[in-house]
Amino acid sequence: MSSAFVRKKRIFDPSSTQPHRLSRSKVDLFLECPRCFYLGERYGVGRPSMAAFTLNIAVDHLLKKEFDTHRAAKSAHPLMASYGIDAVPFQHSKLEEWRHNFTGVERFHEPTNIKFFGAVDDIWVNPEGELIVVDYKATSKRGEINLDEGWGPQYKRQLEFYQWLLRGNDFKVSDTGYFVYANGIKDKAAFDKKLEFNVEIIAHKGDGSWIEEVVTDMKKCLMQETLPDSGERCEYCPYRELAGKTIEEICGVTRKKNMDGKQGTLL
Secondary structure, X not given: XXXXXXXXXXXXXXXXXXXXXXXXXXXXXXXXXHHHHHHHHHHOOOOOOOOOOHHHHHHHHHHHHHHHHHHHHOOOOHHHHHOOOOOEEOOOOOHHHHHOOOOOEEEEEOOOOEEEEEOOOEEEEOOOOOEEEEEEEEEOOOOOXXXXXXXHHXXXXXXXXXXXXXXXXXXXXXXXXXXXXXXXXXXXXXXXXOOOEEEEEEEEEOOHHHHHHHHHHHHHHHHOOOOOOOOOOOOHHHHHHHHHHHHHHHHOOOOOEOOOOOEOOOO
C-alpha cells in the first residue's frame, strides 16, 4: 500500500499543546481543497501520491551543483551577471538543512501554534545583505514562460512563502525573488542521447500579505469537528463521493456519519 494511504505518525490533536508541523505544500493543498487538507491532518488519510518528476529533479540537482561551485568561489554565476543581478550565492551553515524536504526553513507561528517549513532550492545575497529566494523550475513548452497562467500563480505563492519563512528567522529578505527556469528544446533534429535547455531568470516581486490570513484559516479548519467543504476544482472529493455511493449500492455498506451525526461521505 502506498505511504499516502498510511496514517501519519502524528496527526493533529485539537487538545494538544505541542506545536503541529506543516509543510509549505500543505498550504497549497488547503487553498485547493480544505476537505482534503483536513482529512490528511486530522485522520492521516492523504491523497494518493503522484509519480515523481524525475527529469525535473535531475535538472534541479544539476543546477544546485552548478551554483554551488560559484558559492564556494564567492562569485556570481554568469547567468546572474547576464541579467544584471548584483548578487552571489549565499553561504550559510544551514543551507543543506534548508534544502532538505523534511527539514527545510522552519518558522514557528505562535498565534496558531504551528511550525511551518519549506525546502528552498537556493538563496542568493545582494550587497545590502538581503537574502534573495531562488526557485529552480524545469519544463518543455513552446513560447515564453508566463507566470500568470497554469502553475505560475502557485509558483509565485511558493516563493512568497519561502520569503515569509526566512523573515520569521530574523533574516533581511529582498522582496524580489527569482525563478531560474530551464525550458527543454523540442525542435532539435534528433534526441542524440541528450536534452538541451534554454535557461532564463524570471524576477518576481513577492507579496506575502495573503499568508497570515491563510495560516489562521488553516488552524480554524484543523480545530473544527465537521468536514469542511471541498474545493470547487478538487478532483479527489467527487471521486471519493461517487466511489462511496457505488460501494454502498453494490455492497450495502453503511455510510459513515459526520462528527455532527449527519450522513456524510465514506472515508
